[in-house]
Amino acid sequence: MTTPRRVFIKTYGCQMNVYDSERMMDVLRPAGFAPADAPESADLIILNTCHIREKAAEKVYSELGRLRMLKDEREKSGRKTAIAVAGCVAQAEGEAIIARAPVVDFVFGPQSAAELPGLVARLDAGERGMVATDFPADDKFDALGEKSAPAPQVPVTAFLAVQEGCDKFCSFCVVPYTRGAEYSRPAERILREARLLAEKGAREITLLGQNVNAWHGEGTDGRTWTLARLLEALAEIDGLARLRFTTSHPNDMEDDLIAAFGRNDKLMPYLHLPVQSGSDAILKAMNRKHTAADYLRLVEKIRKAREDIALSGDFIVGFPGESEEDFAATMRLVEEADYAQAYSFKYSPRPGTPAAEHADQVAEEVKTARLARLQALLSRQQEDFNARFSGKVMDILLEKPGRYPGQLVGRSPWLQAVHVDAQGRRIGGIVTVRVEKTGKNSLSAHIMDKEAAQG
Ligand code: SAM
Numbered sequence: 195m196t197t198p199r200r201v202f203i204k205t206y207g208c209q210m211n212v213y214d215s216e217r218m219m220d221v222l223r224p225a226g227f228a229p230a231d232a233p234e235s236a237d238l239i240i241l242n243t244c245h246i247r248e249k250a251a252e253k254v255y256s257e258l259g260r261l262r263m264l265k266d267e268r269e270k271s272g273r274k275t276a277i278a279v280a281g282c283v284a285q286a287e288g289e290a291i292i293a294r295a296p297v298v299d300f301v302f303g304p305q306s307a308a309e310l311p312g313l314v315a316r317l318d319a320g321e322r323g324m325v326a327t328d329f330p331a332d333d334k335f336d337a338l339g340e341k342s343a344p345a346p347q348v349p350v351t352a353f354l355a356v357q358e359g360c361d362k363f364c365s366f367c368v369v370p371y372t373r374g375a376e377y378s379r380p381a382e383r384i385l386r387e388a389r390l391l392a393e394k395g396a397r398e399i400t401l402l403g404q405n406v407n408a409w410h411g412e413g414t415d416g417r418t419w420t421l422a423r424l425l426e427a428l429a430e431i432d433g434l435a436r437l438r439f440t441t442s443h444p445n446d447m448e449d450d451l452i453a454a455f456g457r458n459d460k461l462m463p464y465l466h467l468p469v470q471s472g473s474d475a476i477l478k479a480m481n482r483k484h485t486a487a488d489y490l491r492l493v494e495k496i497r498k499a500r501e502d503i504a505l506s507g508d509f510i511v512g513f514p515g516e517s518e519e520d521f522a523a524t525m526r527l528v529e530e531a532d533y534a535q536a537y538s539f540k541y542s543p544r545p546g547t548p549a550a551e552h553a554d555q556v557a558e559e560v561k562t563a564r565l566a567r568l569q570a571l572l573s574r575q576q577e578d579f580n581a582r583f584s585g586k587v588m589d590i591l592l593e594k595p596g597r598y599p600g601q602l603v604g605r606s607p608w609l610q611a612v613h614v615d616a617q618g619r620r621i622g623g624i625v626t627v628r629v630e631k632t633g634k635n636s637l638s639a640h641i642m643d644k645e646a647a648q649g
């Protein structure tokens with residue numbers, strides 16, 4: 195048997211990239227690759243990149259600088275190293291990456307991962323500088339094939355891409371350009387992949403999509419299914435205990451999906467529903483196509499269906515033309531919506547997007563000051579949300595080892611990390627705990643069922 199070549203994939207950005215990296219590994223295994231623990235021991239290094247903000251893209255170039263030295267070092271001892279750039283920076287910049295960082299052997303976009311074995315074969319034949327950034331007519335997920343059998347085990351909490359791309363064209367966002375048009379995978383494929391994940395040990399699945407709640411497709415009964423109907427079918431899979439989905443757009447939050455939070459026992463009470471801004475003028479300029487009041491009404495409706503829902507969101511501060519008054523409206527919306535957790539960013543002009551051309555860019559120091567104020571408020575809300583669970587009893591899914599021996603990290607239904615004392619072999623189990631301590635980022639708890647703790 196020949197020894198496998200080693201590949202190291204470094205993933206930047208969103209969960210969709212994490213999923214894509216797993217799929218790259220799936221197509222590389224049959225081509226004779228095994229995962230490397232570190233770039234130092236890899237024959238092939240892939241950077242799966244994110245283009246959503248400038249900082250994210252710049253990180254890639256500094257990493258490529260470090261990898262150039264690593265490649266030189268390895269070559270001195272007669273070991274060849276190939277370097278590839280994948281993901282959204284690859285899609286957006288293509289050949290320009292190789293021009294700026296000649297250490298890169300080839301580049302491929304998010305829709306071209308299935309071409310990876312072919313690109314490696316061309317590299318082996320002596321070719322360099324390949325760029326694969328077309329949007330193929332075929333379904334990317336089909337081209338990647340079924341989640342292949344060789345993957346030894348999947349994590350207890352797995353991701354499953356159900357939708358990709360976006361047609362909404364928010365004026366700040368590169369996704370419609372880097373990921374292409376909105377596409378929903380057929381229900382049957384999703385169910386098959388979910389069954390496979392469950393057979394290999396997944397207890398929780400998070401459905402992924404840039405606008406996951408826009409998912410729709412032909413169901414196994416020949417009818418058009420919505421995401422709520424798909425979640426019902428997924429709930430019937432043996433072994434799967436928990437379902438989640440992310441990220442949702444407010445305008446696609448249909449009534450049946452809202453109702454699912456009250457009806458589908460396996461659907462966890464957590465919803466990531468970005469609003470970006472609380473100012474109607476800014477929302478309009480962002481092309482979000484809803485108002486702040488629409489969003490707050492929607493949140494109220496969701497809380498009626500599931501009172502304890504943990505609400506999460508995304509915010510952009512310093513969008514072009516954002517006045518102090520606009521920002522104050524965002525702070526008011528946050529006060530009213532009351533988030534369990536949220537992500538917030540300084541607006542970053544992305545080449546090729548309409549907002550980047552705006553004359554009215556906000557000064558960097560203003561963005562920094564506003565972000566600090568918003569993050570202080572969001573942090574306080576997160577801490578308060580967690581504090582409400584002090585002394586409460588809940589079921590957690592034991593997910594992975596903790597930082598200390600004898601400690602495991604579990605997930606609450608509301609996606610909080612929960613630290614408990616328990617043996618490693620309990621990973622994958624759901625146990626009942628009582629919360630002892632709460633903090634901003636996690637909870638500590640003890641397992642109420644003694645057998646589970648020791649067993
Ligand atoms: N589809 C989701 C939605 O519509 O809310 C979000 C997808 S986007 C990949 C993730 C987040 O990145 C956005 O919600 C937004 O807050 C942030 N983002 C996107 N473009 C940005 C930009 N140019 N500057 C700063 N943040 C940005």
Ligand code: SF4
Nearest residue numbers: 360362363364367369
């Ligand atoms: Fe980007 Fe989301 Fe807007 Fe689509 S809906 S353009 S992914 S922010």
